[in-house]
Amino acid sequence: MGPLLQLKKHAPSGTIVLNRPEKRNALSRDLIAELRQALSDFHLERSVRAVILTGAGTAFCAGMDLGEMRATSELEDPHPQWYDDAVTYRDLMTELLEFPKPIIAAVNGPAIAGGLGLVLACDLVLAAKDAAFGLPEPRRGIVAGIVAPLLHFRIGGSQSARLLLTAQSISAAEAHRVGLAHELVATDLVWARAHELAVEVAKSAPEALQLTKQVLNQTIGEHLQTLLTAGAAASAAARTTEAAQEGLAAFLEKREPRWR
Numbered sequence: 001m002g003p004l005l006q007l008k009k010h011a012p013s014g015t016i017v018l019n020r021p022e023k024r025n026a027l028s029r030d031l032i033a034e035l036r037q038a039l040s041d042f043h044l045e046r047s048v049r050a051v052i053l054t055g056a057g058t059a060f061c062a063g064m065d066l067g068e069m070r071a072t073s074e075l076e077d078p079h080p081q082w083y084d085d086a087v088t089y090r091d092l093m094t095e096l097l098e099f100p101k102p103i104i105a106a107v108n109g110p111a112i113a114g115g116l117g118l119v120l121a122c123d124l125v126l127a128a129k130d131a132a133f134g135l136p137e138p139r140r141g142i143v144a145g146i147v148a149p150l151l152h153f154r155i156g157g158s159q160s161a162r163l164l165l166t167a168q169s170i171s172a173a174e175a176h177r178v179g180l181a182h183e184l185v186a187t188d189l190v191w192a193r194a195h196e197l198a199v200e201v202a203k204s205a206p207e208a209l210q211l212t213k214q215v216l217n218q219t220i221g222e223h224l225q226t227l228l229t230a231g232a233a234a235s236a237a238a239r240t241t242e243a244a245q246e247g248l249a250a251f252l253e254k255r256e257p258r259w260r
Contacts, residue, residue, distance in 0.1 A: 004031045005038055006056070013104075013198035014048035015191070021057025027114050028065040029085070032092055039095055049206065050198035051099070053122060054106035054191060060131065061115025064089075070252060073245055079236075086236040089114060090146050090228050096121035097217045097224070100210040102201050106194040107131045108187060112169065113144065119180075120150035123213065124197055127172040127181035128190045134169030141247025141257065143238035145231035153221055155179050 006017035016038050018025035025031075042048045055061055064085075072081045096103060096118070105111075105122035110132045119125055119133070127133075135151070137144040144151075144164060151160045159178045163170065175181040185193045201209065217224065238244055243259065250257035 003034075004028070005034050007038055007041070009045070009048060010195060011047040012049035012202035013052050013195045014042040014045060014050075015052040015054065016042075018053075018055045018061055021055075021059070023065065024059035024062035024110070025055040025057070025115070026062045026065040027089070027118075028068055029088070031065075032088060036092060036095060039099055043100065048101065049202040050102045050104055052104045052106050052191065052194040052198065053118065054108050054194070057109070059109040059115075060105075060107045060111040061118055062110065063113025063115045066248060066252060069239070070248055073239075073248060079240055082236045082239045086146065086232040086239075089117070089235075090232040093117060093121045093146060093150065093228055094225060097221075098213075100213065101206070102198075102209060102213070104194045104197055106190045107133075107172075107181070108190050110134075110169070113137055114147065117144075117147040117150060120147065120154050123216075124194075125181045126183050126185050126190050126194055126197070127175055128187035129172050129184050130187055131172040131175070131181075132169045133163075133172075133175045133180060134167070135163050136167045136169070138165070138167045139247065139257070140251050141238070141241065141243030141245070141259075143234050145233070145235035145238070146228055147231075149224060149227035149231050153224055 004019055006019050008015040020026060042051050072078045103122040104124045105119045107119055107127045111119045112134050113136060116133050116135060135144045135147060148164055155178050172184055176184050247257050
């Protein structure tokens with residue numbers, strides 16, 4: 001098994017590749033920790049003017065590591081770990097939103113659940129034409145509490161309700177139609193187009209871009225952090241329910257859940 005991330009620098013872009021293709025780049029605790037460190041490293045790299053986030057293999061990110069989730073559910077008292085996991089993911093979303101340089105999501109394949117949260121916390125979104133986007137949490141007995149405020153922030157209440165309550169995935173073309181993705185790109189060109197955008201970004205003053213991000217994500221989105229914190233509490237609480245245990249077991253056992 002290789003490193004959880006691959007980091008590449010092609011000034012003016014720096015690229016973070018989620019590198020768990022055998023797990024569809026699921027977000028384990030270790031991967032989240034390495035991702036936060038990679039952001040810190042690129043923050044300090046002056047030649048990197050924009051960061052590209054993408055996935056190895058055929059998926060962008062399938063969400064949280066369900067193996068870790070199931071192991072946590074089997075603890076005698078899983079509540080502290082559920083809470084820690086929710087807060088850690090919320091903190092990652094905050095770091096992406098507050099990162100001083102533009103972040104470009106090069107969505108090379110499905111971005112599901114927590115993986116869609118990564119996309120929504122980025123500033124610019126390029127979607128491969130065979131990408132897909134979805135929030136299947138309710139079908140697993142859990143709640144997309146942290147992703148929901150970001151989704152509403154990006155595409156509004158009506159389309160958010162559709163995605164959150166139906167738990168259905170949408171195509172890249174539909175994501176583009178509702179404003180979730182800015183551009184559709186051929187799969188083999190998604191990184192190259194992201195790099196082109198990084199070159200465009202580099203024509204602007206870094207300080208001006210940093211202040212612009214602050215205006216967008218902290219001034220216009222002034223209540224976003226409060227909503228993310230409330231969402232983390234809801235997410236952690238939902239994971240402690242019998243429905244969550246049944247939903248997770250059903251998913252891992254490849255069967256339909258039996259709701260009570």
